Amino acid sequence: MRKDTAISGDTTLHSRILADIEGQIVSGEWPPGHRLPFEVDLAAQYGCSRMTVNKVMGQLVRSGLIERRKKSGSFVAQPKAQSAVLEIHDIKDEVQSLKLTYGYALISRTTRRSDAEDMRRLGLAKATDVLDITCLHSAGPDPFCLEKRLINLAMVQQAAGFDFIEIAPGPWLLAEVPWTSAQHSIQAISAEKEEARLLRLPPHQACLVIERQTWGQDGPVTNVRLTYPGSRHVVTAQFKPGG
Amino acid sequence: MRKDTAISGDTTLHSRILADIEGQIVSGEWPPGHRLPFEVDLAAQYGCSRMTVNKVMGQLVRSGLIERRKKSGSFVAQPKAQSAVLEIHDIKDEVQSLKLTYGYALISRTTRRSDAEDMRRLGLAKATDVLDITCLHSAGPDPFCLEKRLINLAMVQQAAGFDFIEIAPGPWLLAEVPWTSAQHSIQAISAEKEEARLLRLPPHQACLVIERQTWGQDGPVTNVRLTYPGSRHVVTAQFKPGG
DNA sequence: TAGTGGTCTAGACCACGCT
DNA sequence: GCGTGGTCTAGACCACTAA
Secondary structure (H helix, E strand, C coil): CCCCCCCCCCCCHHHHHHHHHHHHHHCCCCCCCCECCCHHHHHHHHCCCHHHHHHHHHHHHHCCCEEEECCCEEEECCCCCEEEEEEECCHHHHHHCCCCCEEEEEEEEEEEECCHHHHHHHCCCCCCEEEEEEEEEEECCEEEEEEEEEEECCCCHHHHHCCCCCCCHHHHHHHHCCCCEEEEEEEEEECCHHHHHHCCCCCCCEEEEEEEEEEECCEEEEEEEEEEECCCCCEEEEECCCC | CCCCCCCCCCCCHHHHHHHHHHHHHHCCCCCCCCECCCHHHHHHHHCCCHHHHHHHHHHHHHCCCEEEECCCEEEECCCCCEEEEEEECCHHHHHHCCCCCEEEEEEEEEEEECCHHHHHHHCCCCCCEEEEEEEEEEECCEEEEEEEEEEECCCCHHHHHCCCCCCCHHHHHHHHCCCCEEEEEEEEEECCHHHHHHCCCCCCCEEEEEEEEEEECCEEEEEEEEEEECCCCCEEEEECCCC
């Protein structure tokens, strides 16, 4: 068959088929549990090969819109847990996107043998040397975020020789150390005295705390706890099926 | 060439190639900016067709590990904004996974013409009728989460005839209304008097507030604000490249 | 056991963007 | 120009599983 890659429309065949099927589902015309046409039939309907349809179906599965069972067919999925994509930006970018001048100040930097709390935060099995950094990110004249970070020196030897006076540990680590996975937790706390002082807040003010634990290929790399003052900071996440 | 789908290993060819390349990247052997072999060369190296390699490359692009430029080739991406997947579970499941008995109580349910605040929360362009629901989810004997929800009756007519006494609006909407996208925001607040009373908290206690705005195909469906007491609730998110 | 999805091939043409 | 990725085909075999 002659290939006319210039699709009869504007985008690729994939996108057109994908959009069609997504449309059927989100409009409710194909409710949860409805069985979609078989790959062979869709291929015939769109006049394309089965593999093209298969690719689309793969995307639909990944986005959670459909479920597929061999021998039975493909079905519109029951919507269940929503999963949203949380974008975690660099703090500097975050501040600058608010049209404020970004400031960074190192508050403390100490090296020690990891204690029980350090090992818990990093998820260490046995004690190693850790670097403990506290620093403050500011937006214009105001404190923006307090960062308390632990770096596992067993994984990041070169951090021992870096002062972190000019460059924040976040971007430095990102450029320096390959990492494989991360886990985030978000909670609300009342600011403790020391935090409140550094963030120039009244004591017991509600703060948003984002804690991120990062692993490299060979073990824990770093744990960072970012404390954002009051309700000034908002974390957002988007969900869109088939993204 | 004879097809031996029984892969020389344990999984599919895809997975093997994907794992190999991911390994090169996360181990740091291929640092950011490094150019990967061309598709043709990888295909030759693995003794497979170019399309198989192409599929893998597509996954690597989607997971943000590489960037591809025509004529230049494929390059290991500079790690930038981290994006994590936030799983937003049903509150009932959340409570039950803590081995606590789930309880639900409707506190108020009123219908009105949307005021300015309603329109802001729902993102309405012009006024419609809205259903305003306040309810409480509990875990064992304790309040777990306060839910304040608006439902756009122009989009969800059938909600007007439902009492929400036995069934919480969240699961009801999930089953009843197809939706296309959602946006979440998370922030820390100090509990106001009314919230503190319902959640049985001392006033001004720090609370985590998750607000979710949901759109259907034809417009705003619902806005829900979930207030979790104190630092008892933690939202978690996972990141794993190439997931 | 037969139907369905899962995977793969060995080609092909096209568009884009370096050089 | 020409090399690279982007897309697509018309087959094929296999594994799984529901009937």
